[in-house]
Amino acid sequence: MLSAALLCGTAADALASKPASDRGDEVILHAWSWSLDTIANNMKTIADAGYNYVQTSPVQACYVGEDGGMALFSKPGDSVKGKWYYYYQPTDWTIGNYMLGTREDFKAMCDSAFKYGVKVLVDVLPNHTAVDHSKVLPGLDNAVGGHENLFHAAGHTPIRDYNDRRECTTGEMGGLPDVNTENPDFQYYYLQYVNDLINLGARGFRYDTAKHIGLPSDPVDAKAERNNFWDIATGREAVKGLSLLMPDSLYIYGEVLQDRNVKEKEYSEYIDVTASNYGHALRHALEKGAGSPQELIDWNNPAGADKIVTWVESHDTYCNQHESAGLTDQQIRAAWVFLTSRQGGRPLFFSRPEGSTRENYWGTNRIGNRGNAEFYHPEVVAANKFRHAMAGLTESIAFSQNGAVGEVARGNAGVALVNFSSDKQKASLPCPLPDGEYTDTVHGTSFKVAKGNLSGTLAPLATYILYAK
Numbered sequence: 001m002l003s004a005a006l007l008c009g010t011a012a013d014a015l016a017s018k019p020a021s022d023r024g025d026e027v028i029l030h031a032w033s034w035s036l037d038t039i040a041n042n043m044k045t046i047a048d049a050g051y052n053y054v055q056t057s058p059v060q061a062c063y064v065g066e067d068g069g070m071a072l073f074s075k076p077g078d079s080v081k082g083k084w085y086y087y088y089q090p091t092d093w094t095i096g097n098y099m100l101g102t103r104e105d106f107k108a109m110c111d112s113a114f115k116y117g118v119k120v121l122v123d124v125l126p127n128h129t130a131v132d133h134s135k136v137l138p139g140l141d142n143a144v145g146g147h148e149n150l151f152h153a154a155g156h157t158p159i160r161d162y163n164d165r166r167e168c169t170t171g172e173m174g175g176l177p178d179v180n181t182e183n184p185d186f187q188y189y190y191l192q193y194v195n196d197l198i199n200l201g202a203r204g205f206r207y208d209t210a211k212h213i214g215l216p217s218d219p220v221d222a223k224a225e226r227n228n229f230w231d232i233a234t235g236r237e238a239v240k241g242l243s244l245l246m247p248d249s250l251y252i253y254g255e256v257l258q259d260r261n262v263k264e265k266e267y268s269e270y271i272d273v274t275a276s277n278y279g280h281a282l283r284h285a286l287e288k289g290a291g292s293p294q295e296l297i298d299w300n301n302p303a304g305a306d307k308i309v310t311w312v313e314s315h316d317t318y319c320n321q322h323e324s325a326g327l328t329d330q331q332i333r334a335a336w337v338f339l340t341s342r343q344g345g346r347p348l349f350f351s352r353p354e355g356s357t358r359e360n361y362w363g364t365n366r367i368g369n370r371g372n373a374e375f376y377h378p379e380v381v382a383a384n385k386f387r388h389a390m391a392g393l394t395e396s397i398a399f400s401q402n403g404a405v406g407e408v409a410r411g412n413a414g415v416a417l418v419n420f421s422s423d424k425q426k427a428s429l430p431c432p433l434p435d436g437e438y439t440d441t442v443h444g445t446s447f448k449v450a451k452g453n454l455s456g457t458l459a460p461l462a463t464y465i466l467y468a469k
Contacts, residue, residue, distance in 0.1 A: 025391035026052040026251075027340060027384045028121065028348040029375055032315045033057055033072060033084050035368035036101035040112040042370055047116035049376040050384030053251065054113065055121040055206055055348070059106055060193065061137060062097045063089035063130035070099070070367045072353060073319070084319065084367060088208065089130035089176070092137040093193035095200070099367050103200070110201025121251065122197050125208035126190050126229075128176035143189040150186065152178045153222040163261040169214035170221045181213050182224030187232045187239040194233070198245045207233070207271065210254025215266050230270040253309045253346075258301065268303035275301045275308040275345060282312050282335045283324055289421035290403030296338070297397055305344025312336050313350050318361070325361045329372070330461045333379045334418050337463035340383040341408040341416035343395040347387075351375050378442045382465045383416065389467070390414055398429045405429065405458060415466045417447075419458035428455045433468050440464035 029051040031039050039046075039054055046054050066074065069081030087099045095103040113120050129136050129150070141147045152170040155178035159171040172178055180186060194205070207213070214220070214227035231237040235247030244250075253272035256264055267273050277300045285291040301308050312335040313324035324332075329352070340347045351371030355363030363372070374380065393411035400406075404421040412432040417440075419425050431454035438447045445464055447456035458464065 025387050026346050027387060028053040028055055028309070028346060030055045030315065030348050030350045031057075032351050032371065033353070033367050034100075034351070034370055036105040036109045038368060038370050040105075040109040043109075043112040043116045043118060045376055047118050049381045050388060051118060051349075051375075053119045053121045053204065056109075056123060057084075057100060058087045058090075058123045058125055058208070059095055059097060059100055059197075060090050060124070061092035061094050062087045062099065063091055063132065063135055064098060065089075068098050072362050072365050072367055074365075080365065082367060088125060090125060090128070091130055091135050092140045093126070093190050094139070095193070095196060106197075107200045114201060119203040119251070120201060121204040121206055122202045123206045123208055124194065124197075126179060126181055126186075126233075127209045127212050128173065128179055131175045131177075133177045140189065144180075144183060144185045149183060149223075150177075150179060152180045152224070154178070155180065163259060165214075165261060165263075166219040169212055169218050169227075173209065173212055178212070180221065180223050181229040182221065182227060184239050187229065188242055191232060191239060191242050191244060195242075195245045198250070203249065204251035205253075207252070207254035210267065210271065210273070211256045211262055215263055217263070217266060230267075234270050236270075251346075265302040268307040272307050272309055272346065273301065273303050274314075275299055275310045276314075277301065278308075278345075279311050279313065279317065282339060283317075283327065285403075285420055286327055286331045286335055289423075291338070291399055291406050291420050292403050293397065293399060296399075296406065299344060308345045309348055310339055310345035311348045311350060312339060314348070315350055318350060318352065322361055326358055328358060328461075329374050329377075333374065333377060334420060334461045334463055336380055337383040337416055337465075338406050338408060338418045338420075340387050341390070341395075341410070341465075342397075343390075343393070343410065349375055349380065379463045382442045383463070386410075386414060386416060386465050396432065398431075400425065400427055400429060407431070407454070409433070413468045415454070417454075417456075417458060417464040417466070419460060419462050422460045424460055425458045426456075427458055428453060430454075433466065436469055438466040438469075440466060 063086050065086040066081035071080045071082035072084045074081045144150050154170045157171050159167045232239050235244035256267050256273040258277045264273050281295045317324040353363040354369045390410035396409045398407040404425045405427040406418045407429045408416045409432050431449050433449045
């Protein structure tokens with residue numbers, strides 16, 4: 001009655017053959033704008049929910065905006081001032097800022113993570129300073145031999161064409177002056193910061209605006225000799241006798257937002273990259289209430305399935321123009337289960353603000369507070385644990401004829417079912433599970449598999465996890 005599309009791609013097969021440590025069955029929680037204390041105090045919940053990593057917001061010294069107000073986002077006339085993005089405006093590369101906590105708080109958070117078996121990813125941003133670069137602290141200026149040596153030759157010239165690699169990697173982005181990341185003095189100073197984070201317990205990094213930091217094949221700035229930042233940042237090279245600590249034990253990925261003339265494949269030779277186009281495809285499926293093999297099977301990233309970080313939404317899609325903020329929490333959960341049940345990528349769950357609604361995106365509007373409860377919703381947790389249980393098993397994907405129901409099967413050991421629509425759906429899909437009656441682990445809903453076909457009824461925007469008997 002219903003048709004299906006099955007996938008047994010070469011990328012998936014290659015992933016299945018890798019050792020367990022490389023299978024990419026890990027899951028990341030983005031604890032966006034949580035304070036370091038808040039993360040530490042919620043570490044057991046994070047671990048119990050099945051996350052391998054917790055990603056912090058930037059912890060380096062930053063611009064103090066609006067008198068140090070702690071609002072996520074304030075408007076003129078608001079009683080509490082502040083903007084979340086001030087921590088994306090570095091004034092020095094030392095640990096601790098007024099928004100998230102101190103160096104001691106960072107160490108305590110890492111200790112808590114170690115206790116519960118969670119690894120800490122730190123959002124780092126060597127590409128630029130604060131918009132008001134006069135606020136850069138003397139220690140940074142002195143480290144690079146003077147303020148003028150901190151920036152690229154075109155570092156104060158706004159980017160006009162983001163697909164021009166010279167402009168993209170050496171020009172000013174959104175008012176943020178572009179740091180000369182090829183200056184050995186800066187590299188040495190920055191690497192001390194990274195190694196300090198590692199010594200305190202960090203076990204990986206997310207590189208903000210990574211596509212704005214040049215690759216060896218990119219044009220070289222007039223104030224640089226060669227583009228070797230990524231060799232330094234990943235431990236392939238030393239700078240002035242200093243090397244990245246324990247590079248083989250770190251997980252590093254970069255914000256490489258997809259567009260024309262973006263070198264995802266070359267970046268992936270150094271770090272994992274973000275599958276931003278796939279996130280857009282997932283959100284599009286949610287908006288129309290149906291998926292399809294054409295848009296939801298291919299990862300649409302030249303880096304390949306084992307070199308990408310995936311998401312339904314990111315902090316940028318939520319905050320900037322609120323591209324994804326109108327999607328309900330239920331919609332986000334549905335797409336998360338589909339995404340996380342798949343074999344490739346490393347899924348990242350964005351923690352929306354505490355108290356947020358579709359009418360009030362900022363919720364209680366306070367930096368430091370824990371996000372809403374969605375990160376440990378039973379459907380989210382079930383998907384995280386399904387991913388771990390299915391490590392190394394090849395995926396097959398099927399959709400109902402109307403696209404409303406998606407199925408991710410992993411070998412013949414388990415199946416995840418997702419209703420992308422806001423209507424109840426009766427499904428009949430090919431299924432590799434042995435014949436029998438199956439009960440979903442979250443809702444207790446029954447499904448039947450007979451002669452290689454699964455049948456049952458799915459509630460609106462609901463998800464279901466089935467394990468082979």
